[in-house]
Amino acid sequence: xxxxxxxxxxxxxxxxxxxCAAILQDHIKYVKSRGPIAGGPKNVLIVGAxxxxxxxxxxxxxxxxRAATIGVFxxxxxxxxxxxSAGWYNTAxxxxxxxxxxxxxxxxxxxxxxxxxxxxxxxxxKADLGTVDLVIYSLASPRRTHPRTGETFxxxxxxxxxxxxxxxxxTDRKEVKEITIPPASEEEIRGMIGVMGGEDWSMWIxxxxxxxxxxxxxTTIAYSYIGPKVTWPIYNQGTIGLAKxxxxxxxxxxxxxxxxxxGRALVSINKAVVSQSSSAIPVVPLCISLLFKVMKxxxxxxxxxxxxxxxxxxxxxxxxxxxxxxxxxxxxxxxxMDPEVQREAAESWTRVTTENLNELTDFDGYQIEFLKxxxxxxxxxxxxxxxxxxxxxxx
Numbered sequence: 001x002x003x004x005x006x007x008x009x010x011x012x013x014x015x016x017x018x019x020c021a022a023i024l025q026d027h028i029k030y031v032k033s034r035g036p037i038a039g040g041p042k043n044v045l046i047v048g049a050x051x052x053x054x055x056x057x058x059x060x061x062x063x064x065x066r067a068a069t070i071g072v073f074x075x076x077x078x079x080x081x082x083x084x085s086a087g088w089y090n091t092a093x094x095x096x097x098x099x100x101x102x103x104x105x106x107x108x109x110x111x112x113x114x115x116x117x118x119x120x121x122x123x124x125x126k127a128d129l130g131t132v133d134l135v136i137y138s139l140a141s142p143r144r145t146h147p148r149t150g151e152t153f154x155x156x157x158x159x160x161x162x163x164x165x166x167x168x169x170x171t172d173r174k175e176v177k178e179i180t181i182p183p184a185s186e187e188e189i190r191g192m193i194g195v196m197g198g199e200d201w202s203m204w205i206x207x208x209x210x211x212x213x214x215x216x217x218x219t220t221i222a223y224s225y226i227g228p229k230v231t232w233p234i235y236n237q238g239t240i241g242l243a244k245x246x247x248x249x250x251x252x253x254x255x256x257x258x259x260x261x262x263g264r265a266l267v268s269i270n271k272a273v274v275s276q277s278s279s280a281i282p283v284v285p286l287c288i289s290l291l292f293k294v295m296k297x298x299x300x301x302x303x304x305x306x307x308x309x310x311x312x313x314x315x316x317x318x319x320x321x322x323x324x325x326x327x328x329x330x331x332x333x334x335x336x337m338d339p340e341v342q343r344e345a346a347e348s349w350t351r352v353t354t355e356n357l358n359e360l361t362d363f364d365g366y367q368i369e370f371l372k373x374x375x376x377x378x379x380x381x382x383x384x385x386x387x388x389x390x391x392x393x394x395x
Contacts, residue, residue: 001389003083005376009172010279012086012374016383017391019375020089024059026378027305028097031063034309038318040065041134041219045121047072047112047204050087051373052275053223054138056304058094060312061134068104068129072112072121074141078389086374092393099394104128107395112139113200115147115207122211131213135220137201140277144195147203153194156239157281158184164233167352169286171279171370174363176354179282184239196243198222198250205254205265216261219316220254222247224267226333228291228342230349231283240281252328266322267329268311271336273304274369289361290345290352291336296362300335303369307332 006014037060044061048054049071061067075088091107098105106124110117125132145152158164161183168179184192201222208214224244227235235241247267254265272278272288279285295301302310311332314320325331335341348360357363371377 002386005371014083015086015089016375017089018387019378019381020086021093022378022381023372024093027059028063030305031060031309037064037313040312040317041067043129043132044069044134045132046136048138049073050075050091053304055090056308057136059305060308062098062103064309070106070124072108074111075109083389089375089391092391095394107393113144118207122213125213131215133215133218137222141195153191155192155195156184156188158188159233159238160184166283168282171285176352176357181282189239189242192239193243193246196240197246202250218263221266221268222251224269226269227272231287234283269329269331269333270307271333274366289363289366290348292362292365294341294344
């Protein structure tokens with residue numbers, strides 16, 4: 001099968017197994033080139049391990065810290081001539097690479113919100129590792145069914161309290177245009193908090209503690225984002241912002257609880273990157289394209305793997321200082337939120353149009369990074385070659 005990208009809106013419905021494997025090898029090469037991270041975790045559980053920051057954390061944990069990793073995800077294998085999802089190919093490639101390097105890597109595919117998957121994960125930890133000393137929570141999902149009540153929550157990316165109008169970017173047509181989004185209903189706000197808030201993170205820690213598989217001095221981290229003020233009406237002050245505030249509230253409660261055994265719960269505010277989630281948020285693709293241009297010119301641009309390596313090596317381990325902000329959060333978005341970066345990006349925001357998009361932004365770079373999420377645009381892969389889309393994940 002010859003596999004080409006088929007993009008529909010903010011999603012690519014095809015993925016390339018050889019491309020995903022090649023991009024993974026680039027990430028592994030980067031991590032190894034930076035050297036081992038002293039004092040890192042030994043046994044790591046990543047909930048949401050197949051894409052984005054969760055996948056990057058798995059790579060850095062394994063190849064930077066020599067840690068055993070268990071990845072929990074919900075991905076689709078190839079069937080009936082369709083390609084598998086990119087996260088499936090990422091996990092297959094990672095597992096093969098980790099085991100070839102003598103590293104433990106196990107995978108659990110299913111609904112991470114369910115009690116069943118939590119129980120399966122605990123059983124695997126007990127059987128193979130005993131305990132985990134780092135738990136990463138990095139889930140993004142189009143829905144969540146509550147395991148106790150059966151209620152299904154669906155997120156809606158909307159402003160709260162008022163209609164929002166702003167510039168936006170039609171990524172298919174490469175057009176800058178005005179967008180208008182009505183305010184969220186109470187049900188939509190509740191749905192976003194139900195999916196992206198902190199309840200499930202807390203339920204994971206509860207289950208791991210009750211199952212006796214959370215190491216006494218364990219660290220758990222959830223990833224979040226704040227972003228520049230131009231995105232705040234739809235992000236920081238919108239429905240997803242309310243969900244992230246709930247996540248932070250949960251983090252503080254978990255931290256107080258885990259501190260009794262010298263553990264800790266943290267929220268890391270990371271920089272903007274191209275992801276399936278960010279691509280779905282109005283305004284964000286244009287904002288990211290502007291930031292990419294400014295940060296690449298200043299030499300401060302990072303992808304997911306570069307940023308997580310910096311998190312581990314300069315904030316979490318090797319005698320590092322967490323450098324928490326006034327709200328008790330790790331700020332890995334410090335380079336993005338540098339006042340000069342924000343000033344230049346904001347100035348370009350006021351001037352950007354369809355006609356000068358390529359001049360003022362790095363939209364080409366945005367598009368390349370988007371396609372790389374699905375295994376495309378790697379220079380070392382022949383995308384005209386016939387490949388088998390049916391790839392198994394070991395386990």
